[in-house]
Amino acid sequence: MKKRSVAMMMSMLALSAALVSTTPVMAKTDDTEETTTEETTEEAEDGEAKSEDAAKSQTLEDGVYTAEFDTDSSMFHVNEAMDGKGTLTVKDGKMTIHVSLASKKIVNLFAGTAEDAQKEGAELLEPTSDKVTYSDGMSEEVYGFDIPVPAIDEEFQVALVGTKGKWYDHKVSVKNPVKEEDAEVSDDAEKDTEKTEGKKIADLGVEDGSYTAEVTLTGGTGRATVDSPAAIEIKGDEATATIVWSSPYYDYMLVNDEKYLPVNKDGNSTFEIPIAEFDTEMEVTADTTAMSQPHAIDYTLNFDSSTLKEAEKKDAK
Numbered sequence: 365m366k367k368r369s370v371a372m373m374m375s376m377l378a379l380s381a382a383l384v385s386t387t388p389v390m391a392k393t394d395d396t397e398e399t400t401t402e403e404t405t406e407e408a409e410d411g412e413a414k415s416e417d418a419a420k421s422q423t424l425e426d427g428v429y430t431a432e433f434d435t436d437s438s439m440f441h442v443n444e445a446m447d448g449k450g451t452l453t454v455k456d457g458k459m460t461i462h463v464s465l466a467s468k469k470i471v472n473l474f475a476g477t478a479e480d481a482q483k484e485g486a487e488l489l490e491p492t493s494d495k496v497t498y499s500d501g502m503s504e505e506v507y508g509f510d511i512p513v514p515a516i517d518e519e520f521q522v523a524l525v526g527t528k529g530k531w532y533d534h535k536v537s538v539k540n541p542v543k544e545e546d547a548e549v550s551d552d553a554e555k556d557t558e559k560t561e562g563k564k565i566a567d568l569g570v571e572d573g574s575y576t577a578e579v580t581l582t583g584g585t586g587r588a589t590v591d592s593p594a595a596i597e598i599k600g601d602e603a604t605a606t607i608v609w610s611s612p613y614y615d616y617m618l619v620n621d622e623k624y625l626p627v628n629k630d631g632n633s634t635f636e637i638p639i640a641e642f643d644t645e646m647e648v649t650a651d652t653t654a655m656s657q658p659h660a661i662d663y664t665l666n667f668d669s670s671t672l673k674e675a676e677k678k679d680a681k
Contacts, residue, residue, distance in 0.1 A: 424454045424516070428659065429541035431516075433463050436535045440524060441466060443506055445496040446587070451659075452513065452541050459513035461538055464494040468507045470524050475512050478523040478531035494654055497610055508654075513538050544584060544661070562641025563669050565601050572599045574675040577642070579605070583663035588650075594667070595675060596639065603639040605667065608632055611654060618649040618660075642669035 429452040433442050442448050443464045450463035473489040474481035481488065491507035498504075514520050519535045526532075576593040591608040606627075607617070614633035617624045620640070628634040639646070645664040652659055 423457075424452075424459065424541060425543075426454050426456065428453055428544045428661075430544065431461060431541040432539045433461060434537050434539065435522075440470065440532075440534055443494075443496050445498050450538075452538065453659075459516075459538075460510050461513050462492075462508055462510050464496055464506055464508040466506065468505070469526050470507060471527060472525045473509050473511060474523040474525075474531075475521075476523060477521055478533045481523045481525070481531050492654075495611060495613065511536075516541060562644030564641055565598060565603050568642065568669055568672065570598060570672065573597075575672050576675050577605075577673075578668040578671040579607075580666045580668075581663055582645075582666075584661045588661075588663075590665070593671065596667075596672070604636050605639050605665075607635045607637055607665070609634070609650070611652065613652050613654040614650045615653050615658070616651050618651075619646075639667055642667045642672070 430449050431452040432448055433450045434448075435441050442450060443466050446464050450461040452459060452461045468491075471491065472481075474486060475489065476486075480486060489509050489511065491509055493505050494508035495503055495505050511522065517537065517539055519537045522534050522536045523531050524534060575596045575598060577596055579590060579592045579594045581588065581590045589610040594608075595606040597604045609632050612632050614635075615626070617635050617637060619637045624635050624637050626633050627636050637648070643666070645666055647662065647664055649660050649662050652661060
């Protein structure tokens with residue numbers, strides 16, 4: 365009898381031990397699987413959200429920007445006169461950057477690999493002829509290219525071929541786009557009554573004749589300049605300024621919705637435009653053909669009446 369009781373107790377203990385050792389483990393396994401599935405789902409959702417945020421951060425509104433153009437080569441880079449930057453144009457979500465290179469030794473580019481560039485039907489990027497001006501005042505013509513940009517702050521493949529006909533692979537990237545100032549002034553600015561009042565010709569009390577005056581240019585990318593002082597002809601209540609740009613690629617100017625064409629054929633673009641007032645911002649538009657497509661860029665000119673003086677007469681020969 366005692367043996368049977370002992371045997372029964374041993375059986376019950378063994379069964380309890382089996383239940384204790386198996387049931388919690390199964391429950392734990394289920395919980396772990398549940399937790400892992402939830403964590404995986406959350407991680408996937410977080411990943412998608414981060415991808416969407418990254419895509420949004422790279423979306424630029426249509427317009428013209430100045431942006432840095434970096435490459436992996438000391439032989440393939442932006443001309444030193446351009447401070448490592450190019451002109452980024454965004455239209456309908458597509459981005460293209462125009463860069464002026466160091467010389468005319470690179471004759472074609474390709475948006476992709478060197479291998480694909482040599483395949484039949486490959487669309488090669490053709491060069492433009494760009495004029496650059498260095499800090500010492502010297503100028504020269506170099507090749508420039510309009511390069512499609514798939515994304516900002518991400519490396520992409522560009523192949524190039526030089527005068528010797530050999531293709532090379534390179535990695536490039538476009539960074540830090542800064543939108544150029546729009547000509548359109550905000551509503552608040554248009555209504556600004558504190559704008560400096562300009563001086564008309566009658567206010568200056570000068571006689572008809574040839575003069576010069578200092579002129580400042582603002583707007584655009586900040587790379588363009590105009591000669592100062594500028595030559596000014598005054599006749600009655602009208603004044604006409606001769607504006608000489610730092611580039612030969614301006615093909616027209618707009619002043620008060622009137623279109624003015626260059627008055628020269630050689631050298632930097634030169635225009636004769638009217639001055640309504642001195643000592644105030646004068647809004648103008650200048651169209652440049654330096655890139656593959658013309659760009660109308662908005663600027664302001666300001667003629668300083670305090671520097672107005674009679675032009676030096678040239679000695680007659």
